[in-house]
Amino acid sequence: MELHQVRYFLAVASTLNFTRAAEMCNVTQPSLTKGVQKLEQELGGELIYRERQLTHLTDLGKAVLPMLERALASTEAVRRRAREFRQKEVAPLTIGLAPSISASLIVEPIAEIRKFVPGLYVELREEPPSRLVELLLEGEVNVALVGDLDDTPERIDDWALFEERCVAVLAPSHELADLPEIGMDALREATILDRSYCDMAPKFHRLYFPDAPPHHNHRSCRDLHLQHLAAAGFGIVLAPEHMPLLPSLKALPIEGDPVWREVRLLAVQGRRYSPALDAFIKVVRLRDWSLHTEAPRQTEHHITATSKPPVCPHDPAYC
Amino acid sequence: MSDHLTKTLSQMRHELLAGLSGADREAYIQLVDWLRKIDVASRALQVGDTAPDFLLPDAHGRLHSSEQLRREAPLVVSFYRGGWCPFCNAELSALQAVKAEFDSLKTNIVVVSPETRDLPRQLKRQLNLDLTMLADVDHGAAISYGVLFRVPDETKAHYAGQGYDFGHRHGSTEWMLPIPATFVIDQDGVVRGAFVEPDFTIRQEPTDILNKVRQLAGSQAEDASASDE
Numbered sequence: 101m102e103l104h105q106v107r108y109f110l111a112v113a114s115t116l117n118f119t120r121a122a123e124m125c126n127v128t129q130p131s132l133t134k135g136v137q138k139l140e141q142e143l144g145g146e147l148i149y150r151e152r153q154l155t156h157l158t159d160l161g162k163a164v165l166p167m168l169e170r171a172l173a174s175t176e177a178v179r180r181r182a183r184e185f186r187q188k189e190v191a192p193l194t195i196g197l198a199p200s201i202s203a204s205l206i207v208e209p210i211a212e213i214r215k216f217v218p219g220l221y222v223e224l225r226e227e228p229p230s231r232l233v234e235l236l237l238e239g240e241v242n243v244a245l246v247g248d249l250d251d252t253p254e255r256i257d258d259w260a261l262f263e264e265r266c267v268a269v270l271a272p273s274h275e276l277a278d279l280p281e282i283g284m285d286a287l288r289e290a291t292i293l294d295r296s297y298c299d300m301a302p303k304f305h306r307l308y309f310p311d312a313p314p315h316h317n318h319r320s321c322r323d324l325h326l327q328h329l330a331a332a333g334f335g336i337v338l339a340p341e342h343m344p345l346l347p348s349l350k351a352l353p354i355e356g357d358p359v360w361r362e363v364r365l366l367a368v369q370g371r372r373y374s375p376a377l378d379a380f381i382k383v384v385r386l387r388d389w390s391l392h393t394e395a396p397r398q399t400e401h402h403i404t405a406t407s408k409p410p411v412c413p414h415d416p417a418y419c
Numbered sequence: 420m421s422d423h424l425t426k427t428l429s430q431m432r433h434e435l436l437a438g439l440s441g442a443d444r445e446a447y448i449q450l451v452d453w454l455r456k457i458d459v460a461s462r463a464l465q466v467g468d469t470a471p472d473f474l475l476p477d478a479h480g481r482l483h484s485s486e487q488l489r490r491e492a493p494l495v496v497s498f499y500r501g502g503w504c505p506f507c508n509a510e511l512s513a514l515q516a517v518k519a520e521f522d523s524l525k526t527n528i529v530v531v532s533p534e535t536r537d538l539p540r541q542l543k544r545q546l547n548l549d550l551t552m553l554a555d556v557d558h559g560a561a562i563s564y565g566v567l568f569r570v571p572d573e574t575k576a577h578y579a580g581q582g583y584d585f586g587h588r589h590g591s592t593e594w595m596l597p598i599p600a601t602f603v604i605d606q607d608g609v610v611r612g613a614f615v616e617p618d619f620t621i622r623q624e625p626t627d628i629l630n631k632v633r634q635l636a637g638s639q640a641e642d643a644s645a646s647d648e
Contacts, residue, residue, distance in 0.1 A: 101565075102462045103562055164569070173559075175471065178471070212480065213482070379482060382476045383482060384480075385554075386536075386539070386554050387480035
């Protein structure tokens with residue numbers, strides 16, 4: 101397929117009008133129509149129902165639209181980057197992070213992008229996952245990293261990046277600190293430092309404390325506050341494995357590793373990617389996340405409402 | 420001595436073809452016939468075209484700009500299908516075998532595939548490569564080079580039956596692949612060599628790529644001496 105054909109199709113998809121699409125692409129309508137027809141021949145079916153008053157996308161058109169939008173956004177972002185570079189423009193990138201996602205995860209990707217996008221201006225926002233989805237759709241946040249999410253709207257692209265387990269963080273002087281792992285009974289007896297608004301809390305409660313809530317005596321909405329309390333011997337912090345720790349703390353696995361979660365990348369479909377956003381998405385989807393976890397279980401796949409990747413015993417990627 | 424120093428890619432191709440099962444052979448013939456029918460190669464960049472620039476991550480998540488790479492030296496861009504394809508793996512190993520010659524010609528070579536996640540990293544380890552392996556995340560480079568196609572349903576069914584899920588491997592809902600192609604690009608971004616072959620079992624011999632690079636170096640030297648006069 102050719103780039104101009106893709107551009108014509110996307111223009112028709114956004115305007116649902118061949119005349120306006122041709123104007124947008126600065127070509128004659130017959131040229132645009134011919135380009136779309138060639139793309140249809142190659143993709144093996146009609147992309148657009150052409151009806152006088154009711155031009156609309158076919159199922160095939162709807163299926164290929166998000167992927168073609170991303171491909172075009174990617175090629176245009178490279179061109180825009182060159183222009184931004186020449187004009188020394190500021191390149192804003194707003195990244196949303198769920199409360200249980202540490203900014204340490206994205207420091208290296210951002211540093212990589214800054215080499216190529218000199219005007220990079222990063223803003224980090226911490227919000228619950230459902231709020232991040234709203235902010236993405238409102239355009240307030242360009243991209244988000246979240247953990248478990250009940251439901252992603254259709255317009256959100258969603259890639260699973262890696263899986264990680266939950267660990268128990270405690271002071272070396274804690275009575276459980278010398279064990280190779282924390283048993284479930286001991287965990288249920290221990291004082292757990294409570295993080296307000298933690299997006300992993302429901303999962304903790306369901307899997308660690310199904311019969312009775314944990315013993316909470318101390319609380320904060322800041323992970324660092326809780327770590328200082330843990331270092332002072334006030335209790336145990338339950339944290340995702342990638343979370344950076346104060347040097348005065350240690351992390352222990354929990355018996356049977358009952359809590360795992362996927363860290364996922366969210367972006368809005370059909371939006372024009374800025375050069376910074378395009379580069380960020382690309383780098384994050386290739387990063388070696390096993391550096392952040394004990395057990396490398398990198399699992400990037402594009403999640404759709406209906407598909408989960410099948411497990412293929414012959415594919416080393418699944419080992 | 421490495422197999423790839425004693426055998427040409429063409430010889431390896433014949434060996435690999437001989438090992439295909441009946442179903443694999445049928446799927447291969449069907450796909451190549453279809454690619455020829457839709458004349459997929461005619462959409463690809465040709466000699467004299469300007470190659471669009473790209474910015475892609477490598478197997479370790481480090482970004483590479485084609486603009487920077489071509490400005491410092493001639494650039495070879497080779498599109499391959501993925502680590503699941505034995506013909507691609509033969510080609511990558513053959514390129515690795517002559518990597519030192521590319522280095523001595525001060526040529527940058529990058530191999531590009533649509534595979535994401537840790538797949539390029541795994542392949543690099545598996546084949547012991549030190550080639551720059553770029554991930555064409557979301558297929559932007561393949562589309563702009565005119566080498567991308569949507570996998571037809573029959574082929575999709577065949578690969579899926581073997582356990583390959585390109586949607587999963589590429590991080591995309593749609594199954595797209597590049598036709599293997601090799602481009603030699605000069606410092607101004609002009610395509611000086613283009614090898615585009617719908618039969619994905621046929622790849623450009625590394626010796627031919629090296630010759631193309633030497634020709635390019637020769638013509639640039641002539642241009643430089645002419646401008647000095």
